[in-house]
Amino acid sequence: MQSVHIVSAYDEELKYLSKRIAAMGGHAERMVEQAVAALVNVDHGLAQKVIQDDLVLDEGQREIDDKAIIIIARRQPMATDLREIVGAIRISADIERVGDLGKNVAKRVASVDGRQPNSLFRGLEALADLALTQLKEVLDVYASRSVERIGFVRDRDDQIDAMYTSLFRELLTYMMEDPRNITPCTHLLFCAKNIERIGDHATNIAETIYYIVTGDQMPADRPKGDKTDKVVLPGTVPAK
Amino acid sequence: MQSVHIVSAYDEELKYLSKRIAAMGGHAERMVEQAVAALVNVDHGLAQKVIQDDLVLDEGQREIDDKAIIIIARRQPMATDLREIVGAIRISADIERVGDLGKNVAKRVASVDGRQPNSLFRGLEALADLALTQLKEVLDVYASRSVERIGFVRDRDDQIDAMYTSLFRELLTYMMEDPRNITPCTHLLFCAKNIERIGDHATNIAETIYYIVTGDQMPADRPKGDKTDKVVLPGTVPAK
Numbered sequence: 001m002q003s004v005h006i007v008s009a010y011d012e013e014l015k016y017l018s019k020r021i022a023a024m025g026g027h028a029e030r031m032v033e034q035a036v037a038a039l040v041n042v043d044h045g046l047a048q049k050v051i052q053d054d055l056v057l058d059e060g061q062r063e064i065d066d067k068a069i070i071i072i073a074r075r076q077p078m079a080t081d082l083r084e085i086v087g088a089i090r091i092s093a094d095i096e097r098v099g100d101l102g103k104n105v106a107k108r109v110a111s112v113d114g115r116q117p118n119s120l121f122r123g124l125e126a127l128a129d130l131a132l133t134q135l136k137e138v139l140d141v142y143a144s145r146s147v148e149r150i151g152f153v154r155d156r157d158d159q160i161d162a163m164y165t166s167l168f169r170e171l172l173t174y175m176m177e178d179p180r181n182i183t184p185c186t187h188l189l190f191c192a193k194n195i196e197r198i199g200d201h202a203t204n205i206a207e208t209i210y211y212i213v214t215g216d217q218m219p220a221d222r223p224k225g226d227k228t229d230k231v232v233l234p235g236t237v238p239a240k
Numbered sequence: 241m242q243s244v245h246i247v248s249a250y251d252e253e254l255k256y257l258s259k260r261i262a263a264m265g266g267h268a269e270r271m272v273e274q275a276v277a278a279l280v281n282v283d284h285g286l287a288q289k290v291i292q293d294d295l296v297l298d299e300g301q302r303e304i305d306d307k308a309i310i311i312i313a314r315r316q317p318m319a320t321d322l323r324e325i326v327g328a329i330r331i332s333a334d335i336e337r338v339g340d341l342g343k344n345v346a347k348r349v350a351s352v353d354g355r356q357p358n359s360l361f362r363g364l365e366a367l368a369d370l371a372l373t374q375l376k377e378v379l380d381v382y383a384s385r386s387v388e389r390i391g392f393v394r395d396r397d398d399q400i401d402a403m404y405t406s407l408f409r410e411l412l413t414y415m416m417e418d419p420r421n422i423t424p425c426t427h428l429l430f431c432a433k434n435i436e437r438i439g440d441h442a443t444n445i446a447e448t449i450y451y452i453v454t455g456d457q458m459p460a461d462r463p464k465g466d467k468t469d470k471v472v473l474p475g476t477v478p479a480k
Contacts, residue, residue: 062457065326069322069323069326072312072322073317073318073319073322076316077313078313079313082309082312082313083309086305086309086329089326089329093333104469107469107470108469110469110470111469111470111471111472172422172423172426175415175419175422175426176419176422179415179416179419182412182415182416182422183412183471183472184472186412186415186426186429187469189426189429190433190469193430217302229344229347229348229350229351229427229430230347230350230351231351231423232351232423232424
């Protein structure tokens with residue numbers, strides 16, 4: 001009886017970690033959605049709310065770290081359970097970073113006046129939709145541990161990169177049309193970059209889930225994120 | 241005799257983690273130094289070397305993760321030792337990210353022609369010097385576990401932020417002077433941002449060291465990095 005009780009309490013501890021991570025994931029998704037909405041509608045109040053909300057994720061990560069270490073010390077888990085716990089530490093760190101990225105977008109609302117063309121804001125929304133869909137589906141895979149579904153992650157990461165590169169070009173073009181666009185569009189560039197990075201964190205989480213379930217690491221040479229480092233618009237380099 | 245032998249092998253395992261982290265830290269520092277040198281001298285060969293070098297850190301992080309988990313499973317460490325091992329996992333993740341940031345700078349060498357004013361490149365070098373000094377000293381604290389010295393971290397992080405903000409303004413001004421500067425200066429902006437982020441990772445590492453040594457977390461409300469989200473240069477917002 002005692003032994004059943006102990007095992008069951010242990011299971012509850014592991015389930016608690018998963019549940020906290022699911023809650024942190026939902027919180028991070030809402031933060032990013034609201035940050036992008038604040039940016040598009042130049043809603044300073046909503047931006048402030050997002051900035052405040054980030055504390056919840058900082059505390060969530062700290063709690064998961066503390067709990068995970070207590071579980072390891074007390075239960076001395078082996079193999080799969082140990083991967084579960086170390087995986088929870090990693091995933092909560094990625095989710096906390098997603099929240100930071102949402103907060104960074106919200107902080108830039110102060111520097112954007114909403115006068116930039118609609119297509120830019122639609123582009124940022126579309127990029128955020130794609131990155132958030134990626135994050136949601138990866139967190140679904142975490143909840144179900146159905147690692148065989150994980151193939152979608154790389155295809156969608158490619159789509160996110162392509163969309164980011166196109167937005168990057170559009171922003172540069174707009175900056176070149178009128179110097180008054182340079183400051184706000186620079187802030188939008190960093191917002192786009194932050195959103196693109198959310199996709200990278202979703203991919204990190206997918207890799208951690210793969211490791212939890214299989215005990216193996218996914219191959220290291222995954223081509224990562226940003227392809228804009230080679231973007232040079234014609235006619236923009238000073239003539240020789 | 242057997243017990244002494246086991247304890248000593250265990251100590252060796254812990255020391256091995258610290259040694260690998262010191263080596264990864266040195267590797268990351270060199271990558272960032274070379275990335276900035278490649279940028280300043282538009283040295284495409286050196287940039288390629290930095291990009292290749294990043295694989296070493298990916299492998300280093302993976303090795304530390306694997307070793308750490310084996311040690312936890314085999315030795316079932318308590319308290320301080322457990323914090324050592326979990327701390328090693330965290331620090332190696334931060335160092336791996338520093339390497340990624342160095343690689344990102346190196347990748348942008350392809351898009352910068354070196355025709356931007358000298359002061360910009362001197363500014364980037366100074367920012368990188370400061371961030372690398374921060375990283376080096378934090379890694380020294382890790383090697384010596386002399387956590388009482390850790391106070392310097394926040395002061396220097398403030399200096400890094402101030403220097404980054406000033407460089408950010410300078411880059412925007414230069415972009416507004418001539419649209420042909422927009423593309424290369426946008427890439428330099430991202431380089432500056434990457435270098436500023438190195439300071440944040442050094443601060444993360446300092447927090448982890450504090451946790452290893454004391455078992456406590458540093459307070460969460462440390463003001464983080466980038467203050468440029470509020471930078472709007474006068475006359476750059478379209479008139480109402």
